[in-house]
Structures are given as C-alpha cells and as structure tokens.
Amino acid sequence: MKITSKPFGLLPDNSQVTLYTLSNNNGLKADIIDYGGIIVSLMAPDRNGVFKDIVLGFDNIEDYLDRSPCFGAIVGRHANRIEDAEFEIDGVKYVLDKNEGKNHIHGGIKSFDKKLWDSRIINDNQGEALELSLFSPDGDQGYPGNLEVRVIYRLNDSDELEIEYYGAADKSTVLNLTNHSYFNLSGHDSGSIINHEIKIEADFYTPINSESLPIGEIHSVKDTPFDFTGFRTIQDALTSYPDNQQLKFGTGFDHNFVLRNYNGKLNESCQAYEPESGRLMICYTTMPGLQFYTGNHLKSAGKGKDQVIYDDRHGFCFETQYFPNSMKHRHFPWPILTVGNMYHHKTVYKFSTR
Numbered sequence: 049m050k051i052t053s054k055p056f057g058l059l060p061d062n063s064q065v066t067l068y069t070l071s072n073n074n075g076l077k078a079d080i081i082d083y084g085g086i087i088v089s090l091m092a093p094d095r096n097g098v099f100k101d102i103v104l105g106f107d108n109i110e111d112y113l114d115r116s117p118c119f120g121a122i123v124g125r126h127a128n129r130i131e132d133a134e135f136e137i138d139g140v141k142y143v144l145d146k147n148e149g150k151n152h153i154h155g156g157i158k159s160f161d162k163k164l165w166d167s168r169i170i171n172d173n174q175g176e177a178l179e180l181s182l183f184s185p186d187g188d189q190g191y192p193g194n195l196e197v198r199v200i201y202r203l204n205d206s207d208e209l210e211i212e213y214y215g216a217a218d219k220s221t222v223l224n225l226t227n228h229s230y231f232n233l234s235g236h237d238s239g240s241i242i243n244h245e246i247k248i249e250a251d252f253y254t255p256i257n258s259e260s261l262p263i264g265e266i267h268s269v270k271d272t273p274f275d276f277t278g279f280r281t282i283q284d285a286l287t288s289y290p291d292n293q294q295l296k297f298g299t300g301f302d303h304n305f306v307l308r309n310y311n312g313k314l315n316e317s318c319q320a321y322e323p324e325s326g327r328l329m330i331c332y333t334t335m336p337g338l339q340f341y342t343g344n345h346l347k348s349a350g351k352g353k354d355q356v357i358y359d360d361r362h363g364f365c366f367e368t369q370y371f372p373n374s375m376k377h378r379h380f381p382w383p384i385l386t387v388g389n390m391y392h393h394k395t396v397y398k399f400s401t402r
Contacts, residue, residue: 049073049175049203056081056088057109063164065109068178070203075099076399078203082167083109084160085122085180085199087229089353090209095326095401100235102327104346104363107353113162117349118228121161122199123154125184125191126383127226128304128339128372131261135375137192137220137384144190151259154228156189160197161228170200177202186219193219197391208398215391223391224370224383226335230343230363233322233329237356241343241364242283245321248276248338250305254371254380256297264377266306274303279321282342282364300344300361304371310336310381314394318366326401331366333395336381339367368395 049072056067067088070078079089090103105119106112112119133144133152145156154161165180177200184195195217202210213225232241253274254262269275273289286300294303309315317333318340331338343363352358374380385391 049177049205051169051176051178053169056083059083059109059113059164065164066167068167068169070178070201072203072205072207074205074207076203076207078201078209080178080201081109082165082180083112084162085165085201085227086112086161087120087227090229092207092327092399093401100325101353102231102233102235104230104232104236104349104358105353115348115350117230117346118154118161119349120227120229122180122225123228124160124197124223124225125155125189125195126152126222126224127154127228127367127369128224129153129261131373131376133190135222137222140192142190142192149259151261159189160184160225165199174202174204191221193217193221195221195223197223197225199225206398207400208396210394210396212394213392215385216389217385218387220384220386222375222383223385225393226339226367226369227395228365228367230346230365231320231329232363233320233327234325236352236363237354239359240361242286242361243281243323244364245279245281245323246276246285246340247279247319248305248340249308249315249317250338251277251308252306254304254306255294256303258297260298260302262304262371262373262377262380264379274305276318279319282361286342298344300342302341302344303339304369305338305340306371307333307336307338314396317368320364320366321402328400328402330398330400331368331395332398333368334393335368335370335395337369337371339365339369339372341365341367368393
C-alpha cells in the first residue's frame with residue numbers, strides 16, 4: 049500500500065486540512081482528510097474493471113463545514129442517539145448537547161466529525177497506514193473524562209479498507225465510535241440506491257419510537273421489512289410492508305440490528321450488492337450492532353462532488369456500533385470505557401465483484 053498527501057483547504061482559523069490518498073496494488077484508492085477523519089472518496093472497480101467513486105461527499109472543506117450529514121466521518125464520543133441528552137455513570141448525571149430535538153446524536157454540536165485530528169503516516173509489518181489521533185478534554189460536549197482516541201485506516205491488497213479504533217480515558221466515560229460513510233455501489237453520482245441487494249447477519253433488531261430512539265425491546269426480523277437474513281433489495285424491503293410503523297418512524301430504515309455472531313472478534317456483519325455494476329461490499333466488525341440507514345434525509349446535503357445534486361436515498365450507511373440509546377437500557381451491550389481499560393474495535397469493508 050502507498051500513501052500520499054496534499055492540502056485540502058483551510059479551516060476558519062487558518063488551520064491546514066490535509067488529504068491523504070491510500071492506494072493498493074489493485075488500483076483501489078481511498079481519499080481521507082484529517083478533518084473529521086472523513087473518507088472523501090473511495091474508488092472501486094465494477095465487474096468490467098471500470099473504477100468509480102462509491103461514497104458520497106463534497107469537493108471542498110467549506111461544504112463539509114456547512115451542511116454535511118456526517119459524510120464519511122468518524123463520529124463520537126457516542127455514535128447515534130442518547131435519549132434526553134443525559135446519562136448516569138456511578139450515580140453521577142452528565143448532561144450533553146441537545147442537537148436533535150431534546151436528544152443527543154453523534155457526539156454533540158462540535159463532535160469528532162467536526163474536529164481537526166492529528167495525522168501521520170505510520171509503517172509497520174503490515175505496510176503503511178494512516179493514523180489519526182485526537183484529545184477530547186473532560187467536559188467536551190458534556191462527556192466526562194480526558195479521553196485520547198486513535199483511529200488507523202489501512203487499505204490492503206485484499207481490497208479491504210480497515211478502520212481500527214482505540215481509546216483510553218482517566219475517568220469512566222461513554223465511547224462508541226463509528227464511521228458514517230454513505231455508500232452507493234453504482235457510484236456516488238448514480239442516484240437512488242433502492243436496487244441494491246442487502247444481507248444482514250441478524251435475526252433481531254431494536255425497534256424505535258417516533259424520535260428514532262430504541263425503546264429497549266428486541267424484536268425478531270421474521271415476517272417484517274427487517275428480514276435481511278437473505279439478500280433482498282432495499283426497494284422490496286421498503287414496499288413489502290407499506291403500513292409498517294417502524295418504517296414510518298424512521299422514514300425508511302434507520303435501525304440497529306443485533307448481530308448474531310457477536311463475540312468481540314471480527315465477524316461478517318452485512319453485505320451490499322449492486323447488480324448492474326457487480327460491485328459487492330462485505331462488512332466485518334468486532335461490534336455487537338449495525339445501524340442500517342437508507343439516507344432518508346439526504347436532500348438536505350444539496351450539491352455534492354462533481355456538482356451532483358444528492359437526494360433522499362442516494363446513499364446508505366452500515367454503521368458498526370454499540371446499540372443506540374444503550375445508556376437508557378442496561379440489558380443492551382454497555383458502551384462504558386472504564387479507567388485502566390482500552391477501547392478497541394475494528395471494522396473492515398471488503399470490496400469485490402460478481
């Protein structure tokens with residue numbers, strides 16, 4: 049693997065944003081900036097060897113600052129939603145930013161996706177990789193503890209984009225990091241993703257209320273739109289049950305799936321296949337949950353790369369995670385990082401064709 053870098057623009061305080069290009073020996077390329085750890089571009093071939101950019105994003109830093117729906121970013125401290133923007137640890141209540149109604153989402157108003165990370169190219173026995181690191185002080189967006197996080201991006205010759213996350217804090221805190229890339233395996237400029245075929249390694253999901261918050265229940269996917277135990281198109285899943293209340297609450301899919309093979313090790317979580325191009329993406333993770341989001345509010349992103357106008361359902365997300373709202377539901381996997389322990393998880397997106 050080879051990594052190069054170049055400037056990507058300036059922040060309002062004149063800090064330089066750097067774009068790193070990770071490329072492997074098969075022609076795959078990932079462009080990643082140190083602002084938000086954002087995957088700006090991901091070039092992958094179709095079954096005829098034609099490369100296209102398969103993630104949504106913007107051409108310049110200004111658009112990422114103004115109107116990005118977390119395109120390609122590392123989100124945290126807590127990915128997804130926390131009810132009433134508060135939680136307790138060891139009897140102490142912590143109050144967070146309310147940045148989605150009365151609730152908290154994706155780490156707050158100035159969360160990890162809106163910060164400039166320290167960046168460097170590292171070289172180890174697996175080759176070159178991009179390392180991003182960030183210090184989040186005690187009280188940042190309301191969270192307790194001084195926290196240090198590190199994320200390593202690696203693109204190997206097996207056509208796998210690896211994202212590895214680490215964290216340590218001096219006080220018990222919440223930590224639940226994910227990457228928020230929006231994929232369109234036809235190409236970011238190809239419009240709707242409803243023809244994509246999806247398979248998710250989950251027999252259960254966590255239903256939500258009208259505020260998209262999991263209510264603490266775990267339901268079977270059987271005989272519901274959420275049954276992706278075998279490949280089915282997004283279109284079929286959205287239309288087969290037109291009166292489904294959960295789809296109405298989410299305006300489509302915006303739900304957490306309970307991964308069946310979770311054991312803390314790297315296991316397959318889901319697949320996406322686009323039949324026209326033949327592109328196949330398989331996602332592996334060490335995490336217990338997967339948020340499948342069908343880009344239900346993408347219209348607000350407006351004009352993206354190459355002057356393309358993005359609209360609802362032009363991209364989908366596979367967000368590996370602890371379950372949303374798990375601070376309210378103790379029977380969910382617990383996203384607490386305690387003093388002396390290391391937060392560590394890994395997610396891999398593998399690309400191929402068929």
